[in-house]
Every structure is written in structure tokens, then in C-alpha cells.
Amino acid sequence: MRNLQVLLARYPDGPVTTDCYQFREADVPEPADRDVVVRHIYLSCDPYMRGRMRPGPNAFKLGEPIPARVVGEVLRSRHPEYQEGDLVWDFLTWAEYSLAPDGKQLRKIDPALGPISNAISVLGMPGLTAWVGMYDIADATAGETVFVSAASGAVGQLAGQLARVRGCRVVGSAGSAEKVDHIVNTLGFDAGINYKTEDLGARLDALCPDGIDVYFDNVGGATLDAVLSRINRGARIPVCGQISRYDDPDAAQPRNLHRLEAQQATLTPFHVANHMDRYDTVIPQIAELLRDGRIRYFEDIVYGIDNAPEAFIQMMRGDNLGKRLVRVGPDPTI
Numbered sequence: 001m002r003n004l005q006v007l008l009a010r011y012p013d014g015p016v017t018t019d020c021y022q023f024r025e026a027d028v029p030e031p032a033d034r035d036v037v038v039r040h041i042y043l044s045c046d047p048y049m050r051g052r053m054r055p056g057p058n059a060f061k062l063g064e065p066i067p068a069r070v071v072g073e074v075l076r077s078r079h080p081e082y083q084e085g086d087l088v089w090d091f092l093t094w095a096e097y098s099l100a101p102d103g104k105q106l107r108k109i110d111p112a113l114g115p116i117s118n119a120i121s122v123l124g125m126p127g128l129t130a131w132v133g134m135y136d137i138a139d140a141t142a143g144e145t146v147f148v149s150a151a152s153g154a155v156g157q158l159a160g161q162l163a164r165v166r167g168c169r170v171v172g173s174a175g176s177a178e179k180v181d182h183i184v185n186t187l188g189f190d191a192g193i194n195y196k197t198e199d200l201g202a203r204l205d206a207l208c209p210d211g212i213d214v215y216f217d218n219v220g221g222a223t224l225d226a227v228l229s230r231i232n233r234g235a236r237i238p239v240c241g242q243i244s245r246y247d248d249p250d251a252a253q254p255r256n257l258h259r260l261e262a263q264q265a266t267l268t269p270f271h272v273a274n275h276m277d278r279y280d281t282v283i284p285q286i287a288e289l290l291r292d293g294r295i296r297y298f299e300d301i302v303y304g305i306d307n308a309p310e311a312f313i314q315m316m317r318g319d320n321l322g323k324r325l326v327r328v329g330p331d332p333t334i
């Protein structure tokens with residue numbers, strides 16, 4: 001059986017290109033005592049992976065399969081807690097199969113909760129990120145004005161809807177007319193801005209005439225600067241990500257940070273990895289909101305492991321509408 005793996009071939013200088021990757025055909029691993037072999041079904045593409053594609057202590061290793069969250073099915077198990085056919089997710093690699101030594105930290109997926117891909121999207125890391133930022137950190141409150149950037153993406157689409165659930169007025173920004181239409185007419189945001197074609201500052205003035213109470217920052221850069229000059233007293237800015245800077249970490253820093261002091265506002269960078277203790281409390285609540293139809297969630301799935309590099313590159317430049325995943329094998333629940 002073929003086990004195609006995607007390796008990091010070189011660290012990119014600027015935007016990631018396909019020649020940063022290479023493919024390797026390996027054997028399907030053999031399990032030793034207590035090991036589990038996982039057949040991969042869905043691989044995740046996440047922006048943070050770009051940060052690990054540069055030399056440093058957390059860098060992905062050259063010549064090795066790219067680490068990523070994976071949903072899969074147990075192919076062979078020599079571990080008493082896992083049976084063939086169990087559906088699981090874990091940090092594995094961009095590959096068709098991998099070995100989870102001693103079961104690693106495989107978590108079982110209950111297919112009754114929804115599509116199994118949700119375990120690495122709305123009912124996984126991106127879902128927890130949106131909740132922690134919007135509720136635990138910003139504590140968005142009814143009647144407040146909330147702005148979300150990258151609003152149609154994996155985290156942004158949920159962050160905005162969670163604010164709507166709390167009774168906030170929610171404005172989002174995204175990079176195409178289709179995305180803006182989607183967040184307003186399908187996800188129920190109050191308004192949207194196409195930051196690529198519209199004057200962001202002028203549109204924020206028009207759509208947030210009473211100022212901004214919460215800014216869920218996914219992008220940093222010019223968007224953060226534009227928001228800082230429009231924040232209200234006591235505003236909260238959970239800094240989830242800075243994707244506009246990932247290809248150019250030396251890009252200019254925001255000039256309007258002095259507005260935080262003037263408005264007694266807080267800017268809180270956070271990392272979901274430091275909030276995993278919230279997982280078992282938060283994920284069932286997101287599942288309930290989905291079940292009740294109070295929120296919706298969209299995944300954007302590319303097919304075939306050969307397409308994983310391009311799927312990631314497209315996501316980084318904004319071609320995804322929703323959480324970008326790569327399906328690399330049959331999903332037995334479909």
C-alpha cells in the first residue's frame with residue numbers, strides 16, 4: 001500500500017510556493033506493542049504552519065513530513081484502547097498513514113456529533129479559538145459593536161456568529177465580494193466590508209458609527225491600525241492572529257497603539273494551546289449551538305494529498321471560503 005507523505009523541502013522566503021514541498025513514497029508503518037496505525041482522512045491547513053516554516057526553535061524540520069492535525073480511522077491497533085475502525089483525531093502529519101506510538105494522544109470522534117471533519121474545525125482547534133477570543137477574553141456583551149477580520153475563515157466565521165448569539169452588532173471584513181455576501185446573507189453578520197476593494201476606514205466609520213467595542217483580530221497590520229483609531233473606551237481586542245504579516249515578519253508595526261491607553265482598552269494576544277483546559281467545556285456548547293441551528297459552519301475541502309501544498313498556499317492567499325481541509329482518503333461516514 002502506498003503511503004505518500006508531504007515533506008518540507010525548504011523554508012520559504014516570502015509567500016509559500018509549491019517548491020517548498022516535496023513528496024515521498026514511504027511504507028505503511030508496522031505497529032509494535034501498544035502502537036496504532038492511522039489511515040488519514042482529513043488533513044488540516046492552518047495559517048500558524050507558515051510561522052513554523054522559518055528557521056527557529058519551533059521550525060518544522062526539513063526533509064520530514066509536515067506536522068498537522070489529522071482526522072483518521074484506526075487501520076491496525078496493538079493498543080487495548082483502540083479498535084480497528086475507530087475514528088480519531090490527533091497531531092499527526094501530512095501523509096496517507098502514520099503511526100501513533102502508544103496511541104499517542106489519539107482522541108476518539110463521535111460521528112453522531114456531526115461530520116467527522118468537524119473534529120479539526122468547528123468542534124476542534126479553530127472552534128475553541130473563536131470561543132476563547134470572543135467569550136473568555138473579549139466577553140462580548142449584548143448591544144456592543146464587534147468587528148471581526150478574516151470573517152469568512154475557519155475562526156472568523158464562528159467568532160462573528162458567537163458575538164451575534166450574545167446579541168452584539170457584528171461587522172466583518174473579508175477579501176472578496178463573495179465572502180462578504182456569505183458572511184452577511186448566510187452567516188447573519190449585520191454588515192461586511194471587502195477590505196481589498198473598499199476604503200476600510202471610511203466603511204468602518206459608516207458601519208460602526210458608535211465606535212468599536214470588540215475587535216477580534218485575525219490579520220493585524222493596516223486593519224488593526226484602522227480599528228485602533230475607532231475603538232471605544234474599555235474596548236477589548238483579542239489578538240488571535242496577524243496573517244497579513246506572516247510572509248513578512250519585518251512589516252511595519254501599527255502606529256495607533258497609543259489609542260489603547262487613551263481609551264483604557266486592552267489588546268490581548270492569546271494562543272489556543274494555552275486554553276486547552278477549556279476544551280471539554282466549550283466544544284459541547286458549540287456542538288449544541290450547531291445542533292440548534294443558532295450557528296452555521298462551512299468547511300472548504302480540497303481532494304487528494306497531491307493537492308495539499310496548493311491547498312495551503314491558496315488558503316494563505318485567501319482562496320478558501322471556510323475552514324480549509326484536505327481529504328486524502330475515503331470518509332466512512334459519508
Ligand SMILES: NC(=O)c1ccc[n+]([C@@H]2O[C@H](COP(=O)([O-])OP(=O)(O)OC[C@H]3O[C@@H](n4cnc5c(N)ncnc54)[C@H](OP(=O)(O)O)[C@@H]3O)[C@@H](O)[C@H]2O)c1
Nearest residue numbers: 047153154155174175218219240241242243244271272318
Ligand atoms: N491564537 C490562536 O491560537 C490561533 C488559532 C487559530 C488561528 N489563529 C489565527 O487566526 C487567523 C485566522 O486563521 P484561520 O485558521 O481562521 O484561517 P482562515 O481565515 O480560514 O484563512 C486565512 C485567511 O486569512 C485572510 N488573509 C490572508 N492574507 C491576508 C492579509 N494580508 N490581510 C487580511 N487577511 C488576509 C484570507 O481571507 P481574506 O480573503 O478575507 O483575505 C484567508 O482566507 C490567522 O491569523 C491564524 O494564525 C490563531
